[in-house]
Amino acid sequence: MELNNKELKNLLFSLCSIPSVSGMEGDAGDKLCELIGEHFDFYRKETCGGHIFGIKSEIENAPKLLIDTHFDEVGFMVTKVLEDGFLGVTNVGGIDTRILPAARVNVYGTRTVPAYFASTPPHLQDRSKAGGAPELSSLLLDTSLGNEANEVVRVGTLCGFASECCELMFDAVSGHGFDNKASCAAAIAGLAAVDRKKLKYDVYLHLAAREEVGCVGGRTGGYDIAPDIAIVLDAEFAAFPGIREDKTVKRGKGPSLTASPVCDKRLTARVKEIADEMNIPTQKIAYAGRTGTDTDVLNISGIGVPCVLMGIPLSGMHTAEEIVDLNDLTRAAVIIKEFAERGE
Numbered sequence: 163m164e165l166n167n168k169e170l171k172n173l174l175f176s177l178c179s180i181p182s183v184s185g186m187e188g189d190a191g192d193k194l195c196e197l198i199g200e201h202f203d204f205y206r207k208e209t210c211g212g213h214i215f216g217i218k219s220e221i222e223n224a225p226k227l228l229i230d231t232h233f234d235e236v237g238f239m240v241t242k243v244l245e246d247g248f249l250g251v252t253n254v255g256g257i258d259t260r261i262l263p264a265a266r267v268n269v270y271g272t273r274t275v276p277a278y279f280a281s282t283p284p285h286l287q288d289r290s291k292a293g294g295a296p297e298l299s300s301l302l303l304d305t306s307l308g309n310e311a312n313e314v315v316r317v318g319t320l321c322g323f324a325s326e327c328c329e330l331m332f333d334a335v336s337g338h339g340f341d342n343k344a345s346c347a348a349a350i351a352g353l354a355a356v357d358r359k360k361l362k363y364d365v366y367l368h369l370a371a372r373e374e375v376g377c378v379g380g381r382t383g384g385y386d387i388a389p390d391i392a393i394v395l396d397a398e399f400a401a402f403p404g405i406r407e408d409k410t411v412k413r414g415k416g417p418s419l420t421a422s423p424v425c426d427k428r429l430t431a432r433v434k435e436i437a438d439e440m441n442i443p444t445q446k447i448a449y450a451g452r453t454g455t456d457t458d459v460l461n462i463s464g465i466g467v468p469c470v471l472m473g474i475p476l477s478g479m480h481t482a483e484e485i486v487d488l489n490d491l492t493r494a495a496v497i498i499k500e501f502a503e504r505g506e
Contacts, residue, residue, distance in 0.1 A: 243317065261481050264278060356503060413487040423450075
């Protein structure tokens with residue numbers, strides 16, 4: 163696979179076509195193997211629903227490098243099926259309810275059903291309650307299924323945003339699930355481009371499950387694989403006017419490298435050194451404690467795993483229209499490739 167924006171865009175859009183709300187990402191194995199399996203030596207499913215792809219080094223007893231990037235995305239779960247095809251739902255992962263009225267979703271029942279969050283016309287709204295964030299329990303999905311809803315949807319059915327991936331201006335793209343399929347695309351592309359003769363590690367790519375509901379797959383995957391070192395890729399908050407600059411990085415200015423007690427300073431410095439040698443810009447962001455990523459659990463998995471956390475700057479996190487810059491994905495992919503070939 164060539165490491166350029168066109169290849170990364172096509173891979174990202176293909177990944178986003180695979181439904182993966184937390185709890186259903188385990189069903190993606192066949193589609194993932196069809197999409198990326200040719201680039202890896204083996205595949206197996208992780209106990210909690212993640213997907214592990216591997217490349218074996220020509221070096222005997224080579225150390226294990228884990229590239230961890232969660233595959234799940236936020237969404238909804240049906241809590242009640244009402245008459246006329248309306249559904250009550252709760253959130254799966256953190257979602258700001260202010261974005262939901264009139265949003266389109268897919269309901270993954272016995273068949274996939276398009277639906278919209280019912281929206282009250284402004285003419286009929288209670289003005290005394292205008293401007294506040296609605297309670298999710300007060301919002302209903304309109305499936306237009308009528309009485310057939312009980313045959314297609316059950317309590318516990320998962321639902322996900324249904325926006326289409328779209329090209330924007332100046333190498334930006336938008337769509338749902340970019341947290342964290344943008345990172346997945348970068349990791350897959352980087353490893354697919356590795357020169358096997360230069361590979362310093364047995365490499366394990368873990369498309370982890372259920373990060374959005376507690377970093378579950380990062381914990382169990384660490385025990386399963388027992389890596390010597392790990393690089394975690396996840397979305398990072400992108401800057402925009404009015405938000406704190408110290409909590410964000412800029413889209414299009416390169417992937418971020420995280421300073422945190424849960425990240426290994428030596429390995430992070432090595433990744434930065436490789437990026438500098440390749441003339442790849444990187445950004446720095448600091449977390450005084452937990453990072454809110456699989457790094458938090460992976461670094462204390464087993465006897466402990468030295469970790470690097472690399473971020474893809476992303477706008478609109480946990481909405482139906484997340485935005486990334488393809489240049490950041492391509493740069494992250496090159497860093498992954500070069501680290502796997504050069505080593506510590």
